[in-house]
Amino acid sequence: MxxxxxxxxxxxxxxxxxxxxxxxxxxxxxxxxxxxSLLYSRPAxxxxxxxxxxxxxxxxxxxxxxxxxxxxxxxxxxxxxxxxxxxxxxxxxxxxxxxxxxxxxxxxxxxxxxxxxxxxxxxxxxxxxxxxxxxxxxxxxxxxxxxxxxxxxxxxxxxxxxxxxxxxxxxxxxxxxxxxxxxxxxxxxxxxxxxxxxxxxxxxxxxxxxxxxxxxxxxxxxxxxxxxxxxxxxxxxQARVQQAFTDIQLYTSGESKNTSLGARFDMWHGAVLLSMEKPLTGWGWSGYQQGMQALADKGVVIQFAAEHHAHNEMLDTQARRGILGLLSLLALYLVPLRLFTLRLQARxxxxxxxxxxxxxxxxxxxxxxxxxxxxxxxxxxxxxxxxxxxxxxxxxxxxxxxxxxxxxxxx
Structure with a gap:
């Protein structure tokens, strides 16, 4: 059953x-x-x-x-x-x-x-x-x-x-x-x-x-x-792939950051800058938004980047939760990966x-x-x-x- x-x-x-x-x-x-049910069945x-x-x-x-x-x-x-x-x-x-x-x-x-x-x-x-x-x-x-x-x-x-x-x-x-x-x-x-x-x-x-x-x-x-x-x-x-190349060209030329990839590049840039300021503790859940807003006010990143998460798991974790948070995320990825990989050649x-x-x-x-x-x-x-x-x-x-x-x- x-x-x-x-x-x-x-x-x-x-x-x-x-x-x-x-x-x-x-x-x-x-x-x-x-x-x-394990509380009362107590299987081995x-x-x-x-x-x-x-x-x-x-x-x-x-x-x-x-x-x-x-x-x-x-x-x-x-x-x-x-x-x-x-x-x-x-x-x-x-x-x-x-x-x-x-x-x-x-x-x-x-x-x-x-x-x-x-x-x-x-x-x-x-x-x-x-x-x-x-x-x-x-x-x-x-x-x-x-x-x-x-x-x-x-x-x-x-x-x-x-x-x-x-x-x-x-x-x-x-x-x-x-x-x-x-x-x-x-x-x-x-x-x-x-x-x-x-x-x-x-x-x-x-x-x-x-x-x-x-x-x-x-x-x-x-x-x-x-x-x-x-x-x-x-x-x-085809349109999505071509749009990616266009976004990159617009960003690198400085013509526009307000594209899908351009906004992401600014989010990543902002998250890296915040991580460098507080690498050990991070900025916290709400402090991250405040830090990004300060960067937007200075013109370092676009306003859209300040209103969203970093659109990158590791950068967002490092910026918000510091090195301990990042290490716990890496363990969540790498420990299971290592243990499963040990069986990839099983007969x-x-x-x-x-x-x-x-x-x-x-x-x-x-x-x-x-x-x-x-x-x-x-x-x-x-x-x-x-x-x-x-x-x-x-x-x-x-x-x-x-x-x-x-x-x-x-x-």
Whole structure:
């Protein structure tokens, strides 16, 4: 019964994340509610040192952030997003105790990718919306859609060893293409920057399993698909790419900073200047805006830059929370990345698929964070924290299963 519950919750995390308002919260909320059952069921969790490391970075980021906000005297609403990271800790324990069926995890991502792409197509081509945005901010929509597509590619290793391998692989490829399409139709360029790293990681994980002729065919499909999407004006991709070059030219020539990229460059410039003034403590949640406004009043940055966050996760964190805040953010990225990466050459493809998805999660978020403060939005917090808990819990469960079968690990 408990496994059915976690399977449904994990399915919903992927399937409805972007197609209903706050869809990314429902599956996570079900897992959090279910975790209260651990108080009376008290299952044997067999926690290892690495499990504690994952829980520690989630808790450290959350608690340190909340303490800094408390010392600053921030309002209650400021604690909402950082507090959610610590809620992922009991979810991780719940997933370890009652792991979901992996078919529900991967099929949820396929359904989510297809529904998201369909929603994006409807908004873009039929409603005439310039950039598909779903029910959340356009950048969040595009990048989370991209993430679902990336996860589907990671799941190909799992699909390859299933009884109906070809059918599962076809579905996951469909989900991957749909997730990428949703991102492209949103015009969120930040997520595209890291795709070479993502494909390199996927190749490192699965390259030896794929015939040379198949690799060439996949590359040909990727390049031809990208060329087709770029060449069709209705997708808006060509216009977004060309606009990026125009923005850079206008900024470097000094002609205009009031463009999408120009404003970001000023935000980054301002955040760096503020970080240099208070590198240890940062400016605080509200002090950051005051510091940026002072720079705008002096003409160092444009007024628009003073009214928004830095549009870069690390720069914004350093400027607001100082070196301790930045270190806690880096730990949140790098500790899971290192631990998942240790399993990327596992002989068992089901384990390798989960490790691949887990490693791609922080890589994708570091990419998204170049041009957006992703943890400044509920969607970014919920997706990162709870998918980290789910993927780690599922991967560790698979390791335990292999250890029980062979009496040894499978790294």
């Amino acid at each position: 408990s496994q059915n519950y976690t399977s449904l919750a994990v399915f919903l995390m992927g399937a409805i994340a972007l197609v209903i308002p706050s869809g990314y919260t429902y599956g996570a909320a079900l897992l959090l509610l279910g975790s209260f 969790l067999h926690l290892q040192q690495e499990d504690k490391q994952i829980m520690a970075v989630l808790a450290l980021y959350s608690l340190l952030f909340c303490v800094q906000l408390w010392l600053e005297g921030a309002g209650a609403s400021a604690f909402d997003r950082p507090s959610r990271f610590i809620f992922a800790v009991p979810v991780l324990l719940f997933v370890l105790a009652y792991p979901p069926r992996l078919a529900f995890l991967w099929s949820g991502l396929v359904v989510g990718g297809v529904l998201t792409a369909g929603w994006a197509i409807w908004q873009k081509l039929f409603l005439g919306i310039e950039r598909a945005t779903g029910y959340t901010y356009v950048i969040q929509f595009g990048n989370i859609s991209m993430l679902m597509g990336i996860f589907c590619l990671a799941g190909l290793g799992w699909a390859a060893v299933q009884p109906r391998a070809r059918g599962w692989m076809a579905l996951l490829l469909l989900g991957a293409l749909a997730g990428m399409l949703g991102s492209l139709l949103s015009g969120s360029r930040g997520g595209w920057i890291g795709l070479p790293v993502v494909f390199w990681m996927l190749y490192r994980a699965y390259g030896r399993e794929i015939k040379r002729s198949s690799r060439i065919m996949v590359l040909a499909l990727l390049f031809s698909g990208a060329g087709l999407v770029y060449s069709v004006p209705q997708t808006g991709v 068992d493809l089901e384990l390798r698929a989960l490790a691949q998805a887990g490693a791609l999660l922080p890589v994708a978020f570091m990419d998204f964070g170049i041009s957006q403060v992703f943890f400044g939005h509920n969607s970014g917090v919920m997706v990162y924290a709870f998918w980290l808990a789910v993927l780690w819990g599922c991967m560790r469960t698979r390791e335990r299963q292999l250890e029980e079968k062979t009496g040894m690990g499978d790294r």
